[in-house]
Amino acid sequence: MSFLKKDYPWIQLPLITCAPMLFAATGELAAAVSAAGGIGFIGIGFKEEDLETQLSQATRHFQTTHKDVKMATTSPEVLPVGVGFLNWGANLDAALPAIKKHVPAAVWLFGVAKETMISVYGSWITRVREVTGGCTKVWVQVGSVADALHMTVDMKDSNSVPDVLVLQGVDAGGHGLKHGAGIITLMPEVRDTLASKGFPDIPLIAAGGISDGRGVAASLCLGADGICMGTRFLACSQTAITQGYRNEILRASDGGRSTVRSTVYDRVRGYVEWPEEYDGRGVTNQSYFDEQKGMEDEENRKLYEAEKQKGDAGWGVGGRMTTYAGTGVGLVKTVESAEEIVRKTREEAKKIIKCD
Numbered sequence: 001m002s003f004l005k006k007d008y009p010w011i012q013l014p015l016i017t018c019a020p021m022l023f024a025a026t027g028e029l030a031a032a033v034s035a036a037g038g039i040g041f042i043g044i045g046f047k048e049e050d051l052e053t054q055l056s057q058a059t060r061h062f063q064t065t066h067k068d069v070k071m072a073t074t075s076p077e078v079l080p081v082g083v084g085f086l087n088w089g090a091n092l093d094a095a096l097p098a099i100k101k102h103v104p105a106a107v108w109l110f111g112v113a114k115e116t117m118i119s120v121y122g123s124w125i126t127r128v129r130e131v132t133g134g135c136t137k138v139w140v141q142v143g144s145v146a147d148a149l150h151m152t153v154d155m156k157d158s159n160s161v162p163d164v165l166v167l168q169g170v171d172a173g174g175h176g177l178k179h180g181a182g183i184i185t186l187m188p189e190v191r192d193t194l195a196s197k198g199f200p201d202i203p204l205i206a207a208g209g210i211s212d213g214r215g216v217a218a219s220l221c222l223g224a225d226g227i228c229m230g231t232r233f234l235a236c237s238q239t240a241i242t243q244g245y246r247n248e249i250l251r252a253s254d255g256g257r258s259t260v261r262s263t264v265y266d267r268v269r270g271y272v273e274w275p276e277e278y279d280g281r282g283v284t285n286q287s288y289f290d291e292q293k294g295m296e297d298e299e300n301r302k303l304y305e306a307e308k309q310k311g312d313a314g315w316g317v318g319g320r321m322t323t324y325a326g327t328g329v330g331l332v333k334t335v336e337s338a339e340e341i342v343r344k345t346r347e348e349a350k351k352i353i354k355c356d
Contacts, residue, residue, distance in 0.1 A: 015226030020084020171209030213348020
């Protein structure tokens with residue numbers, strides 16, 4: 001784990017990162033997570049037009065809110081946050097100017113169809129490294145052993161192997177592979193397989209169902225070099241979500257039953273560009289129940305649009321507003337600052353596993 005400090009010298013171990021949740025993970029949240037010794041990722045997704053604004057927001061928070069925090073980076077121009085893209089919709093040419101200007105410490109790539117994975121990710125990796133002189137490290141999210149091999153063995157000849165792989169288990173909230181394994185088997189199998197193929201040292205970040213220090217400790221035992229949390233940061237004072245969404249995160253429990261993997265939450269909102277192999281995990285609500293009873297998409301979309309007019313009242317089991325969350329949602333009980341979440345989670349993990 002300690003070798004991650006070479007690329008991210010400000011971090012504290014065990015490494016805790018914040019998922020680049022679309023619309024929710026802003027420059028403010030990312031800066032707060034990094035200032036606490038983690039790595040915060042801004043959720044740009046396919047909204048490249050927001051990239052410079054969000055990176056500038058992170059910069060302002062380092063200059064004001066976190067001005068007393070020492071944030072060493074590998075180079076003075078490197079901003080100690082990351083940026084996450086959804087590569088089924090993100091435009092590389094549109095993103096590069098802001099990346100070159102602000103130089104984030106990392107970019108996180110995710111969401112292309114399997115058949116275009118090597119070409120799309122390869123282009124992003126090559127060009128991001130070119131415009132930042134290698135200062136921006138590239139993370140790629142995968143959810144299977146096969147995809148981890150694509151990103152290492154199959155990328156070796158083009159010199160486009162990512163700097164970090166994020167392994168997402170099926171317990172994760174939001175989008176991921178429809179068919180996959182939980183992190184408890186995915187992590188060790190990927191670690192063993194990559195070692196046998198000549199990639200024993202590529203950093204692996206565990207994601208999916210991790211909500212507290214116990215999950216962090218377990219992931220480290222499985223072979224992870226760090227972890228990523230998404231659902232836990234939804235109950236965070238710096239996350240840009242509505243009160244209705246946040247209330248639903250705090251209400252939900254028994255995540256294995258109260259959340260479900262489905263494409264209905266994309267279809268009612270009109271996000272139909274996701275490749276076939278992906279779906280999303282969210283808290284069950286009336287949109288899902290009605291689909292299960294046979295409601296057509298057109299009617300479900302109309303009801304969703306009407307529900308939006310209710311504001312915060314549109315969330316809940318009987319509501320229709322989407323609440324993406326992982327199976328660890330039942331462990332999320334309080335709203336805290338990003339700094340508190342990172343520090344408490346890290347200290348809990350360190351009490352379980354000694355971590356220098």
